[in-house]
Amino acid sequence: MAVDDSWEPFRLVDANEAIVDGTRAYLRDLLASGRSEATARAYGMDLLRWFRFLWAVGVPWDRATRVEARDFSRWLQVAGKPSRPHWRRHGDQGGGLWVPGGEPYAASVRAHSETVLRDFYDFHRDAGSGPLLNPFPLSRSRRGRGANAHRNPMDPPRNDRAGLYRPVVPTRVPRSVPDEQFNEIFARLPSHRDRALVAFYVSTGARASELLTATRGGTDPGRQLVAVVRKGTRAVQELPASTDAFVWLRLYLLEVEDEIPRGRQVPLWWTLRSPRRPLTYHAVHRMFERVNARTGTSATLHALRHTAAYRMAEDPNLPLTDVQFVLGHAQLTTTQIYLTPRKEEVIRRLLTHHAEQTRHAAARVAPVPAAGYRPESLQTLFGVDAR
Incomplete structure (x- = not known):
């Protein structure tokens, strides 16, 4: 409680x-x-x-x-x-139990x-x-034995x-949102606030709860930085964001300029309905669920962080240590999971491979056997009509 x-x-x-x-x-x-x-x-x-x-x-x-x-x-x-049952359907079967x-x-x-x-x-x-x-x-099997006893030092450490x-x-591959699906979700977002939120999530890689800690004074559009409070260390860290994210942020702030308090320590994100209240994680999570229901997709809010991490890790000009810093990982090995190929990309490449193999097999011409070989022997050997 x-x-x-x-x-x-x-x-x-x-x-x-x-x-x-x-x-x-x-x-x-x-x-x-x-x-x-x-x-x-x-x-x-x-x-x-x-x-x-x-x-x-x-x-x-x-x-x-x-x-x-x-x-x-x-x-x-x-x-x-x-x-x-949901609290609005408290009188339904089950009675809320x-x-x-x-x-x-x-x-x-x-x-x-x-x-x-x-x-x-x-x-x-x-x-x-x-x-x-x-x-x-x-x-x-671990009781009464020292940690990593009788272990080859060249092997990875065990628990x-x-x-x-x-x-x-x-071990699970992080679930990201494919580009086509993300564009469809973004197009169905109902407000400038929601577009700004999603744009910041997918460009900064911040956790859902971290971005909600941003304040009015913690945004710097000139340097394209937004300050958030990290989940684990509770330290304030500036994260770079895309230009589009700050454009949507400006449009959102123009809409609510006269309805929310002013001040550097005032929360950046507020509810759309009156009376205005600071936005909570559960409200953002529910907003994203509604958009998914309209688009018929199953993406999650946390998948936006994975999407941002994959996009950063796939950039050859961006060192993995920079990705580690932006994501706030304590160990580089945690960031390395984003070097694993995306499931959608693996499936697409393998389907292309199978189609290419089928095309080559259909275009392949059966070799003509040299004179002197018995056709029934070649058919037994290769399983095709060698005549």
Whole structure:
């Protein structure tokens, strides 16, 4: 639950809105270590999923064992995501209650949940307020052995801190928006504000939440820079943007000039409806979903960041280290994933290859056998009529 308290912005509460025992100290320690409020919220959602499972089976959190951890990990695999009707359709079937049996949780979600819960119980074990044995232990093959022991130093490093119930997360190619699909989406955007937002997303490579931190004083059209607050470090960084993005921004600001406050620290993005309010991530996400519904596409808002990264990485005049700086990656290996060819381009090139092979096969002329060879022998050997 989000609260208006900068000291404790999120709290984990039960059905009676009482703070769940053990979570308050953990989230406070998480924020004290420099993690962002968004990280605290994400960790809290993983904890809420675990506590709901414990409430259902009637086991206190400090009495949980490996049996509950095993069953919870298996439940995430087979139960599926809970779903509930939209708040506008609260009177429909279900009455707003959570209904199990939706699509299964992704492996990345289950892996993140296992990491959070293992860290949660490690925290309480060190503080002396939880069980002595972590219900989410490390893998049996890694226990009692040093990190990277008996490993060839020429081999890439392996993860020797894998949890026992941590699933294998498949390596995925970042999903970008093809140029034809992007042009169609951009043409259906309903306002100058939305066009400016999408143009900034696809030219700066900023995350959706990062661009929304921009202020009126943080934009510099003369130098084509916009300042955003980075998600991880919370540092302010200037990002270069395209000329088109600043053109759409100017058109948007002319429309709302008399309806939004002025000042260098005033948020740059506002809602279109009155009363004007600062734009939130969920509002932008919903706007992009509506555009996708009109165009019949399935692009995501985060895919615009991947699209910008691919466009930068494919430019031979732009070093990969520059792309790393703009995207805000801590490691160059993270940026290197954008050197992987796009799925659409691979499919297009392979289809062209197959068509070319078919054309060559149709134009190929069967060789004429030399005199003295028996035609039935050549037909048996090559499978064609060699006469």
